[in-house]
Amino acid sequence: MIHWSNNFFNDLYYRFDQLKTDNIINIKNFINHFCNQNEVICDLCCGYGRIAFKLANENYKYLTGIDKSSELLQIAKKTNKEQNTNINFMCKDVRFLEKGDFDLVFFFGTSFGYYNDRDNNRIIKSINNILKPGGLFLFQQVNNPQNLFIKEEDSKYTFKKQSFFHEDERIYEGEYSFHNKFNQKNISYKFNIHLYNKDELIDMFTNNGFNSIEYWGGFNFESFGKDSKDLIIKSLKL
Ligand SMILES: C[S@@+](CC[C@H](N)C(=O)[O-])C[C@H]1O[C@@H](n2cnc3c(N)ncnc32)[C@H](O)[C@@H]1O
Numbered sequence: 001m002i003h004w005s006n007n008f009f010n011d012l013y014y015r016f017d018q019l020k021t022d023n024i025i026n027i028k029n030f031i032n033h034f035c036n037q038n039e040v041i042c043d044l045c046c047g048y049g050r051i052a053f054k055l056a057n058e059n060y061k062y063l064t065g066i067d068k069s070s071e072l073l074q075i076a077k078k079t080n081k082e083q084n085t086n087i088n089f090m091c092k093d094v095r096f097l098e099k100g101d102f103d104l105v106f107f108f109g110t111s112f113g114y115y116n117d118r119d120n121n122r123i124i125k126s127i128n129n130i131l132k133p134g135g136l137f138l139f140q141q142v143n144n145p146q147n148l149f150i151k152e153e154d155s156k157y158t159f160k161k162q163s164f165f166h167e168d169e170r171i172y173e174g175e176y177s178f179h180n181k182f183n184q185k186n187i188s189y190k191f192n193i194h195l196y197n198k199d200e201l202i203d204m205f206t207n208n209g210f211n212s213i214e215y216w217g218g219f220n221f222e223s224f225g226k227d228s229k230d231l232i233i234k235s236l237k238l
């Protein structure tokens with residue numbers, strides 16, 4: 001069976017994501033806090049590069065974006081040309097990365113928990129592998145998502161997002177539906193994410209070669225609590 005994430009992150013996802021009101025300035029400031037413009041940085045599961053481009057515009061010199069969605073990477077590469085930026089975008093599966101020597105890897109936007117436990121663990125090992133010793137790993141996922149039903153539209157599509165968070169198992173699942181206003185066609189894509197809790201993640205990180213762990217509940221360094229919007233974890237490769 002094809003994994004949901006193979007189809008989900010496409011041109012339509014990109015259109016819908018444009019309507020998002022995330023405060024990307026806070027994300028950029030958070031990253032700024034931990035590194036400088038000369039460090040070698042990886043935006044892991046970068047999508048169409050919304051965060052990497054913010055850093056490139058702040059004169060970060062050595063940026064790589066890794067993702068497996070060829071559709072989103074195509075958009076990223078087009079933006080790279082248009083903005084005359086020099087981000088190195090690569091199409092790779094995060095589960096199987098070769099050895100690298102990044103100073104910093106950030107893994108933001110709830111890009112984890114898509115697979116089974118074995119593969120999710122493999123991802124953390126893989127991230128450890130692409131960092132240099134002492135390198136920094138920054139992780140962020142939504143912590144306590146609300147059940148949602150939202151409807152929005154742009155010039156061509158009506159979008160609906162429906163999502164549910166099953167608190168007991170910490171499964172976050174839902175569906176994006178798109179109605180093309182011109183040809184009246186409908187298409188929908190489901191997602192299903194295991195939002196591991198803080199302690200599970202810390203165990204996973206520790207068991208895969210990370211230490212010096214700190215965590216917060218938001219990109220403004222808010223303390224983490226059960227109801228925090230985000231879970232952000234910082235750790236170092238041993
Ligand atoms: C929710 S998006 C977040 C994108 C980006 N980090 C952001 O905040 O805008 C998750 C991204 O993970 C990518 N992804 C999912 N599974 C992957 C895998 N096995 N290897 C590489 N990328 C993957 C998807 O293609 C998608 O771009």
